[in-house]
Amino acid sequence: MSVDNQSIESTNDKDIIAIKDMNKWYGNFHVLKDINLTVKKGERIVVCGPSGSGKSTMIRCINRLEEFQRGSLTVNGVEMVEDVKNIEAIRREVGMVFQHFNLFPHLTILENLTLGPIWVQKKPKEEAEAIAMKYLERVKIPDQALKFPGQLSGGQQQRVAIARSLCMSPQIMLFDEPTSALDPEMIKEVLDVMVELADEGMTMLCVTHEMGFAKKVADRVIFMDGGEIVEENEPHEFFDNPKTDRLQLFLSQILQH
Amino acid sequence: MVVQAREFKPLPDQPAPIATTGPIAWVKNNLFSSAFNIAVTITITVALFAILPGVLDWLFFSANWSGTTQADCVKDGACWVFIQAWSQQIFYGSYPIDEIWRVNLSLFLLAGVIALSFILPAHLRNKVAVPAYLLLPFVCLLFLDGSNIGLKPVTTDLWGGFSLNVLIAAASIIIAFPFGFLWALGRQSEMPFARSVSVTCIEFFRGTPILALFFMGSVMLPLFFPADVSVDKLLRVWIILVLFMSAYMAEVFRSGFQAIPQGQYEAADSIGLGYWQKTLLIVFPQVIKIAMPNILATFVMVFKNTVFLLVIAVPEMLQVIMSALSNSNWLGGHAMEGYLFVGFIFWVCCFSMSLLASSIEKKLDTSHKN
Numbered sequence: 001m002s003v004d005n006q007s008i009e010s011t012n013d014k015d016i017i018a019i020k021d022m023n024k025w026y027g028n029f030h031v032l033k034d035i036n037l038t039v040k041k042g043e044r045i046v047v048c049g050p051s052g053s054g055k056s057t058m059i060r061c062i063n064r065l066e067e068f069q070r071g072s073l074t075v076n077g078v079e080m081v082e083d084v085k086n087i088e089a090i091r092r093e094v095g096m097v098f099q100h101f102n103l104f105p106h107l108t109i110l111e112n113l114t115l116g117p118i119w120v121q122k123k124p125k126e127e128a129e130a131i132a133m134k135y136l137e138r139v140k141i142p143d144q145a146l147k148f149p150g151q152l153s154g155g156q157q158q159r160v161a162i163a164r165s166l167c168m169s170p171q172i173m174l175f176d177e178p179t180s181a182l183d184p185e186m187i188k189e190v191l192d193v194m195v196e197l198a199d200e201g202m203t204m205l206c207v208t209h210e211m212g213f214a215k216k217v218a219d220r221v222i223f224m225d226g227g228e229i230v231e232e233n234e235p236h237e238f239f240d241n242p243k244t245d246r247l248q249l250f251l252s253q254i255l256q257h
Numbered sequence: 258m259v260v261q262a263r264e265f266k267p268l269p270d271q272p273a274p275i276a277t278t279g280p281i282a283w284v285k286n287n288l289f290s291s292a293f294n295i296a297v298t299i300t301i302t303v304a305l306f307a308i309l310p311g312v313l314d315w316l317f318f319s320a321n322w323s324g325t326t327q328a329d330c331v332k333d334g335a336c337w338v339f340i341q342a343w344s345q346q347i348f349y350g351s352y353p354i355d356e357i358w359r360v361n362l363s364l365f366l367l368a369g370v371i372a373l374s375f376i377l378p379a380h381l382r383n384k385v386a387v388p389a390y391l392l393l394p395f396v397c398l399l400f401l402d403g404s405n406i407g408l409k410p411v412t413t414d415l416w417g418g419f420s421l422n423v424l425i426a427a428a429s430i431i432i433a434f435p436f437g438f439l440w441a442l443g444r445q446s447e448m449p450f451a452r453s454v455s456v457t458c459i460e461f462f463r464g465t466p467i468l469a470l471f472f473m474g475s476v477m478l479p480l481f482f483p484a485d486v487s488v489d490k491l492l493r494v495w496i497i498l499v500l501f502m503s504a505y506m507a508e509v510f511r512s513g514f515q516a517i518p519q520g521q522y523e524a525a526d527s528i529g530l531g532y533w534q535k536t537l538l539i540v541f542p543q544v545i546k547i548a549m550p551n552i553l554a555t556f557v558m559v560f561k562n563t564v565f566l567l568v569i570a571v572p573e574m575l576q577v578i579m580s581a582l583s584n585s586n587w588l589g590g591h592a593m594e595g596y597l598f599v600g601f602i603f604w605v606c607c608f609s610m611s612l613l614a615s616s617i618e619k620k621l622d623t624s625h626k627n
Contacts, residue, residue, distance in 0.1 A: 065523050091529040102524035106542045116528035
């Protein structure tokens with residue numbers, strides 16, 4: 001992120017996300033068990049694991065789309081507490097990209113992008129549109145600005161969704177299986193944008209099964225199962241030298257084909 | 258070894274076989290597709306030929322079109338003279354004839370605001386059309402009543418006819434719209450007070466027949482007021498219609514809320530929109546679009562329900578027709594003409610509303626299913 005480059009360099013060794021002993025239950029079902037995770041500014045983390053392992057739930061806790069019942073979470077120096085102002089402050093720092101894009105279907109692409117800057121950051125419309133166009137060019141679809149989401153392909157919609165998050169100039173980007181709903185031919189165009197973003201130093205937490213992407217950009221890969229972090233390592237070691245039999249099994253399953 | 262790739266050329270599109278499209282195929286597929294359908298088609302055609310000439314003859318060819326009294330109806334057909342002679346009453350009730358421009362102005366303003374919301378570009382629509390709609394009932398009230406703006410006062414018992422049906426339905430719809438939306442929000446709110454108030458209101462007004470509500474409003478409600486306070490009967494009726502319709506609108510909106518994917522709320526949350534921003538910018542526009550057919554159904558229902566005002570002696574159109582039928586100069590069976598006319602006028606209005614709504618639906622459609 002060009003706008004954040006300076007601050008990233010100066011505070012590169014600071015923890016931007018700190019999760020301590022996070023536990024979450026859906027009713028009686030224990031989804032997250034003693035999650036401990038710290039993320040440094042500019043770090044790229046890939047989270048993988050079988051479905052139902054709690055990986056999406058964990059990253060959704062970071063911007064409070066999900067509540068947790070025990071433990072603590074600090075984002076960019078702000079501790080998450082039960083307070084609307086506090087939650088909104090954290091959400092301003094965190095951008096999120098969803099599996100199903102979740103663009104607003106009744107608004108044009110440009111309006112999707114300017115909504116946050118205009119209504120949350122109170123920027124004038126012209127400035128918001130300039131920012132929006134800048135990011136649309138970054139994701140290589142400025143010519144689609146006046147169309148509606150329904151007129152775009154899945155890959156284009158997901159790139160718009162990434163641009164929408166970037167318009168809020170977040171410190172952290174969360175990706176919740178961003179390519180899982182896409183056709184094979186469209187996965188690449190979305191991953192390219194994400195790689196570019198990673199190269200610019202954005203702090204990223206990405207739930208994905210794209211192991212190629214993990215090898216290419218991740219500083220650390222985390223494997224979750226049964227609501228726990230089972231193993232974490234830098235990608236080379238993670239893939240070539242898994243320490244637990246559970247991860248060995250998982251890798252053998254997904255790399256078989 | 259490198260193999261030379263064959264160049265891929267997509268095949269050109271070809272027209273569909275003529276047997277599956279076009280009028281002849283339509284007739285064949287829809288009217289004569291099976292022995293049963295052939296029988297139905299023939300029966301209906303024969304029945305139409307037997308009935309239509311008589312109906313058309315009564316309605317048009319042998320009908321009486323000109324004259325001023327019952328004596329002018331000499332031919333066998335319908336006596337449209339009856340409608341003509343009573344037309345002023347049918348449309349304006351007993352509103353003083355010199356002041357009728359005020360009723361026309363109100364109707365004109367209503368049409369104007371509706372037109373405005375279609376003509377205006379999107380970014381002005383919310384800023385101009387919405388306040389215009391909300392002000393409309395009160396502006397019309399000022400003009401029709403007249404006493405506050407230096408016109409000749411016209412008491413509400415003189416208001417009547419079809420213009421009353423239209424105006425009171427429109428005034429109720431306009432006010433019930435935001436009310437219904439608030440009730441629907443309240444019903445799914447996490448605050449116990451807001452939720453229980455909304456649920457109580459919705460269930461009470463939706464579970465009570467409109468006739469019972471009208472009787473309650475006109476007969477029972479005054480008993481609860483102090484002796485020196487009197488609330489105008491038409492005002493009470495208006496309030497009842499608003500509450501009744503709000504309850505229905507609330508349920509219509511609720512069904513719309515439920516059709517909005519959870520992801521929309523999450524996306525709005527993740528870019529940091531607050532509750533009201535999320536509700537008004539993201540949820541409301543999509544709810545309107547999803548609920549449009551049901552919103553229209555509710556409009557039509559309330560519009561048609563305005564004829565029930567006759568049970569508490571408000572002179573709306575049907576009430577005017579019924580008193581005209583029992584007028585001593587017009588005795589002797591013009592019921593057919595009278596009721597057909599009422600039915601026809603209501604049908605024209607409701608059908609126009611349908612057309613209007615489907616054009617709104619097209620306008621709101623951004624070609625997506627998300």
